[in-house]
Amino acid sequence: MGEIDLKSLSRIGKTPLIPLGLNAGPQGRVFAKLEWYNPFGSLKDRAAYWMIRAAEKDGRLKKGQTILIEPSSGNTGIALVGISNRLGYSVEIVIPEKASGETKTLIESLGGKLMETEDDLCPRVGKGTDQSIALAQAIVRRRPEKYVMLNQYENEANFRAHYESTGPEIWEQTGGRVKHFVTGIGTGGTITGVAQFLKEKDPGVRIYGVQPQPGHRIQGLRNLTESAMPKLLERRRDLVDEWIEVRDKNAFAAVKLLAKEESLFVGPSSGAVMHATLGVASKNTGDVVAMFADDGTPRRSLYAELGVFSPEELEALPRKAKHLPGLALPLEVLSQARL
Numbered sequence: 001m002g003e004i005d006l007k008s009l010s011r012i013g014k015t016p017l018i019p020l021g022l023n024a025g026p027q028g029r030v031f032a033k034l035e036w037y038n039p040f041g042s043l044k045d046r047a048a049y050w051m052i053r054a055a056e057k058d059g060r061l062k063k064g065q066t067i068l069i070e071p072s073s074g075n076t077g078i079a080l081v082g083i084s085n086r087l088g089y090s091v092e093i094v095i096p097e098k099a100s101g102e103t104k105t106l107i108e109s110l111g112g113k114l115m116e117t118e119d120d121l122c123p124r125v126g127k128g129t130d131q132s133i134a135l136a137q138a139i140v141r142r143r144p145e146k147y148v149m150l151n152q153y154e155n156e157a158n159f160r161a162h163y164e165s166t167g168p169e170i171w172e173q174t175g176g177r178v179k180h181f182v183t184g185i186g187t188g189g190t191i192t193g194v195a196q197f198l199k200e201k202d203p204g205v206r207i208y209g210v211q212p213q214p215g216h217r218i219q220g221l222r223n224l225t226e227s228a229m230p231k232l233l234e235r236r237r238d239l240v241d242e243w244i245e246v247r248d249k250n251a252f253a254a255v256k257l258l259a260k261e262e263s264l265f266v267g268p269s270s271g272a273v274m275h276a277t278l279g280v281a282s283k284n285t286g287d288v289v290a291m292f293a294d295d296g297t298p299r300r301s302l303y304a305e306l307g308v309f310s311p312e313e314l315e316a317l318p319r320k321a322k323h324l325p326g327l328a329l330p331l332e333v334l335s336q337a338r339l
Ligand SMILES: Cc1ncc(COP(=O)(O)O)c(C=O)c1O
Pocket: 075, 183, 184, 185, 186, 187, 188, 189, 190, 191, 219, 220, 221, 267, 269, 270, 273, 291, 292, 293, 294
């Protein structure tokens, strides 16, 4: 393992928290936590790193033998592959067919193997990521000596990643003044880990969980009426004070607004979080922190397909961005990070 590899892992977390100029409401500031500054481009670097390290401590992983298998619609897959590569483990990602082409290319270029699940493969289990969870579990059951599934939907290390890193960072970066925290929900690791930490510091902090509409196009997030509630979230669901459902059209409008007003090129879930955040800020006092999970680079094809940005706007965006993602630059740049 070279010096560069270790360096990229030591850059996990410690992401910037920036004030937004967008109308924040009468009293209080609005901040965005820019998670695409993580080395593999999203908040999932934290969960992946914590889960791998915990499994190493438990003796579940054997270098050169173990294959990590994980269901993921994108960011967890990218993070696991990038980190495992550096630590000497192979990774297979079970990914829904509907995941973006950019994400699939990136996982493969980082050295991961993809198993795509077709929509009708496990019809009893539900839709989207639920199918990939079932497939990954079935594979582990058949080959337990070979495969390890860290299972981000149940793994306490996913919660701990945010309890031990994201929560303390937000507390410190706001000088203990955060009063509202708004985030999307995939496994529930982010919301429960951050909520637990912030509420221990100040029981008055309010926590908002953002859900997309049923049948949404926002990768990484789940609507709990159409997808099962992950165990990780179920264990601590009481930490969520309010659920906010955001329509896709409002999420994408906020993506556009952030590009125009803040020179931030965000992923769709950050648009949903931003829309919810504006509502929270307009009705409350005190500092609001919005979690921006990833940037828009891997969603260019989705934005083009949906007409969120014109081809000319898309072309111009990365050059305009004030807060360019660290390694999450063009795919060609990221794939050179491969060992
Ligand atoms: C793209 C994306 N993935 C995942 C999450 C949440 O992750 P989790 O609930 O699994 O910690 C978010 C939260 O905003 C997100 O935007």
